[in-house]
Amino acid sequence: MTISGTIAIAGAYEHPSRFSPDKTEFQIMAECAKGALDEAGLTIGDVDGLFGASMTMGMMGIVDLAEYLNLKPTYLDGTNIGGSSFVAHVSHAAAAINAGMCEVALILYGSTASSNSMAIGTGGRSGSSPSESFTTPYGVTTVGSYAMYAQLHMNRFGTTSEQLAEIAVAMRHHASLNPNAKMRQPITVDDVLSSRIISTPLHLLDCCIISDGGGAVVVTSLERARDLATRPVVLLGAGEAATHQEIGSPDLLTIAAKQSGERAFAMAGVGHDDIDLAMIYDSFTITVLATLENLGFCKPGEGGDFVTGGRILIGGALPVNPDGGGLSSNHPGMRGIFLVIEAVKQLRGEGGPRQVEGAELVCVHGTGGTIGDKHSGATLILGVE
Numbered sequence: 001m002t003i004s005g006t007i008a009i010a011g012a013y014e015h016p017s018r019f020s021p022d023k024t025e026f027q028i029m030a031e032c033a034k035g036a037l038d039e040a041g042l043t044i045g046d047v048d049g050l051f052g053a054s055m056t057m058g059m060m061g062i063v064d065l066a067e068y069l070n071l072k073p074t075y076l077d078g079t080n081i082g083g084s085s086f087v088a089h090v091s092h093a094a095a096a097i098n099a100g101m102c103e104v105a106l107i108l109y110g111s112t113a114s115s116n117s118m119a120i121g122t123g124g125r126s127g128s129s130p131s132e133s134f135t136t137p138y139g140v141t142t143v144g145s146y147a148m149y150a151q152l153h154m155n156r157f158g159t160t161s162e163q164l165a166e167i168a169v170a171m172r173h174h175a176s177l178n179p180n181a182k183m184r185q186p187i188t189v190d191d192v193l194s195s196r197i198i199s200t201p202l203h204l205l206d207c208c209i210i211s212d213g214g215g216a217v218v219v220t221s222l223e224r225a226r227d228l229a230t231r232p233v234v235l236l237g238a239g240e241a242a243t244h245q246e247i248g249s250p251d252l253l254t255i256a257a258k259q260s261g262e263r264a265f266a267m268a269g270v271g272h273d274d275i276d277l278a279m280i281y282d283s284f285t286i287t288v289l290a291t292l293e294n295l296g297f298c299k300p301g302e303g304g305d306f307v308t309g310g311r312i313l314i315g316g317a318l319p320v321n322p323d324g325g326g327l328s329s330n331h332p333g334m335r336g337i338f339l340v341i342e343a344v345k346q347l348r349g350e351g352g353p354r355q356v357e358g359a360e361l362v363c364v365h366g367t368g369g370t371i372g373d374k375h376s377g378a379t380l381i382l383g384v385e
Helices: 025-040 061-068 085-098 130-134 142-157 161-175 189-194 256-268 285-295 325-329 336-347
Strands: 007-014 049-052 075-077 104-111 197-199 213-221 233-243 277-280 361-369 375-383
Touching: 007 025, 007 085, 007 336, 025 061, 025 104, 025 213, 049 061, 049 085, 061 075, 075 085, 085 104, 085 213, 085 233, 085 336, 085 361, 085 375, 104 336, 142 197, 142 285, 161 189, 161 285, 161 325, 213 336, 233 256, 233 336, 256 285, 256 361, 256 375, 277 285, 277 336, 285 361, 336 361, 336 375
Parallel strands: 049 075, 049 104, 277 361
Antiparallel strands: 007 213, 007 233, 104 213, 233 375, 361 375
């Protein structure tokens, strides 16, 4: 059995607020759940599969969420693999539905990172991994790790800060077309390069913003989705992967997207030239470049040239993140669910001023953790019937 072509997204909702000091994470999730279910023409009583994660949900977090929503689902999944979690939840939901474990899956995320003043990516990491005893004492941060990846890429391939800056400029242009985006004022390459250094070679405008926010996605069988209120978005391919330090000397520039992307494209039976736009996790500008290379849209080392000249702008050869991405629209700590939501909007032709004309196939890729170190990757290929 395969999930390709049998599962659909029937509802998707993004919370419009970027700053919600009067709300909790669960309140944001509940509001998003209502929005997505209303869009699909379903009610909370139709939900029998619950999927979710957040920046603060602990071991029993998914059960706490079920209690908050007054749900007793037959299937629960609180998988948390960082920012890619919700991209992975779509394929997990598909597998559960295909196996008869549930019929209507609700995927939720909510965060008050901005109103709680979370300095995401700037503090030292902690955990139980033995390898962290060699890094954490020296103050390695998330942004520092991404900066080292960028330095390695620059040293090996000649990638420039100007090329990375073009990614930030493109995301800000897209955000200027999104009324809900947090940062809408256009910027230039010079603006990026003159913004202060956060961790060499990454400038302030190479780094994602911090916001509140949340979203919801409803997944069900394609057969059932056809009878619901919205045009189904079909799941064609999916893949997941984890990359870590392993034993020996791994190629630090090879990230999880290579493995997850190969599986997703193979399952969907499509090529890179068939993709109309890409939703790429953009925690930093270098994340976009690295992901495009590892997904196979260009060869290793060619990412710098690939992202220049308007190629990733709406109207370009491969528009990336028409909503403005985490660099300019929103980034409430974990951003994977917004990649899926924007892909759904684009495939339904609901993008408004930022609509990619003729969008029929979207590649969605989420990253969780730190590229060049331990991280997860989840890739989806979504399309229309």
